[in-house]
Every structure is written in C-alpha cells, then in structure tokens.
Amino acid sequence: MxxxxxxxxxxxxxxxxxxxxxxxxxxxxxxxxxxxxxxxxxxxxxxxxxxxxxxxxxxxxxxxxxxxLAELLVRHIDRGTWTQAEQLDLSPGSLEATVRALVGDAIANHRDDPQLLRIMIEEAPVSQELLDTIARHERKRVDQVRDLLARHPDVHIQDLDPAAELIVFTVETNTHKLMAYPRTTPVETFENELVAMVTRYLRGDQ
The missing domain is CATH 1.10.10.60 (Homeodomain-like)
Structure with a gap:
C-alpha cells in the first residue's frame, strides 16, 4: 500500500x-x-x-x-521521457531502427549510476506521489509507443493498446534489471537481443 x-x-x-x-x-x-x-x-x-x-x-x-530518496526516484522517473519519439523515420523497412531508438533511450536513461539506481529500486519507500509519477510516466510512454505503432507500415499487430503496454513494460523492466544489476553480458548484446525480440513481435513473425 x-x-x-x-x-x-x-x-x-x-x-x-x-x-x-x-x-x-x-x-x-x-x-x-x-x-x-x-x-x-x-x-x-x-x-x-x-x-x-x-x-x-x-x-x-x-x-x-x-x-x-523518494524525491530522487520521483525525479529519475520524470526525466525518463522518450526524447527521440518525434524525430524517427517511419518509412517501410525502418521498424528495427525505431525499436532500437526506444531500447537505446531506455538504456541511456539508466546508464549514469547503477549503484544509485539499485538503491532507489531496493530502498525507496512507496509514496502516493511516487505511484502517481510512475502512472503518469507510463501513460505518456505507452501513448508515444502506441502512436508510433499505429503509423508505422511494418507493424502487423491488430490490437495496439495491449501491444504498446507490453512493449513498454518489457523494455523498462529488463533495462532496469540490466543497469541496476550488471552482469557479464555486454550491454550491446542485451540491446541487440531485446531489439530483435520486440521487432519480431511487431512484425508478426512466426
């Protein structure tokens, strides 16, 4: 609560x-x-x-x-907007580059200090302001992603609302885990695999 x-x-x-x-x-x-x-x-x-x-x-x-610490986390979340969303090329064949921009932006937002990110995840108390900030950020990012999916010619997903929510949750959750708890896998390898997975999903590859 x-x-x-x-x-x-x-x-x-x-x-x-x-x-x-x-x-x-x-x-x-x-x-x-x-x-x-x-x-x-x-x-x-x-x-x-x-x-x-x-x-x-x-x-x-x-x-x-x-x-x-609660204020630091609120500010961290508020800074995490997708700054490249309005500047992307949405021509046919550009879907992988679009997805890479999304994943790369999420990684960049969490690259500065893994130790502080880990502390915020593990120690920050849950306040109503924090929950409101998370909800506001998630809604904005989901709306951005849904808008791009609706306009991109390479996307073959019928129901865009759950697709956008799923993509944002997948990218954000995995990025937080990678950057807060670094492993031996290089960030570039993680980025490539996540981009490939999301791109295949949006193309409707079987």
Missing amino acids: PSTDRRLQPRRKPRQVRAELTRDRVLTAAAHVFAEHGYASGTTNRIAERARISIGSLYQYFPNKDAI
Whole structure:
C-alpha cells in the first residue's frame, strides 16, 4: 500500500530561486553520498556536508533521508521521457531502427549510476506521489509507443493498446534489471537481443 506517512513528504517547497538551488544541491549531494556509501551509511549529516550546508538547513527541506530518496526516484522517473519519439523515420523497412531508438533511450536513461539506481529500486519507500509519477510516466510512454505503432507500415499487430503496454513494460523492466544489476553480458548484446525480440513481435513473425 502507498505510504501517506508525512515523513516522506518534503518539508519545504521552494518559491525562490535561491531556495530551489539549495534543494537541488541537497538532492545532488544525496545521490553522490548514497552511491558512494550505500543507503544505510548515507546519513543526512554526510549529505549536508557534501552539499556544504548545515544539517539544520537540510532539515528545512527534507525531514529525513527516506524523503530525499523518494524525491530522487520521483525525479529519475520524470526525466525518463522518450526524447527521440518525434524525430524517427517511419518509412517501410525502418521498424528495427525505431525499436532500437526506444531500447537505446531506455538504456541511456539508466546508464549514469547503477549503484544509485539499485538503491532507489531496493530502498525507496512507496509514496502516493511516487505511484502517481510512475502512472503518469507510463501513460505518456505507452501513448508515444502506441502512436508510433499505429503509423508505422511494418507493424502487423491488430490490437495496439495491449501491444504498446507490453512493449513498454518489457523494455523498462529488463533495462532496469540490466543497469541496476550488471552482469557479464555486454550491454550491446542485451540491446541487440531485446531489439530483435520486440521487432519480431511487431512484425508478426512466426
């Protein structure tokens, strides 16, 4: 169940540029601290020190590190939009390139810091804001994919709504798993296999 615990809610929503910059410094510092020291040892004191502010100033914005991590995850999800969706070539024979753009964008959105991504997956408390952000992001990405499927001449799937949802879930879930828990398989190999699988599905290959 989503938490309505006020411990997860930021204490202060900045209204001035200076306050917003300070809040951003806290979040940036927290990302580095969690990645370097792990979540258990990533204390608010360490975060404040890294952000070069007093612990009292940090608590003006966040009540604890759970609230900071929850905000980091919300921001991570909000950044994950498919930026190439409006610039793709949808001519016949371009389906594999379209799928590769989708998979490549998902990988790029999670490539920066595998350790932090793993911490966000394992440790971030589930809040209503987080669930709302996930739902909003998923709906937007599914709508983008469905629109492309409807316009692409190489797609031979009859029911596009579940197809778009299935593709987004498959790409996002597998990408999260790969980037958060790196294995010996090169990222390029994973990308090629995922692209091939989704492309065959959309073409209706038997």
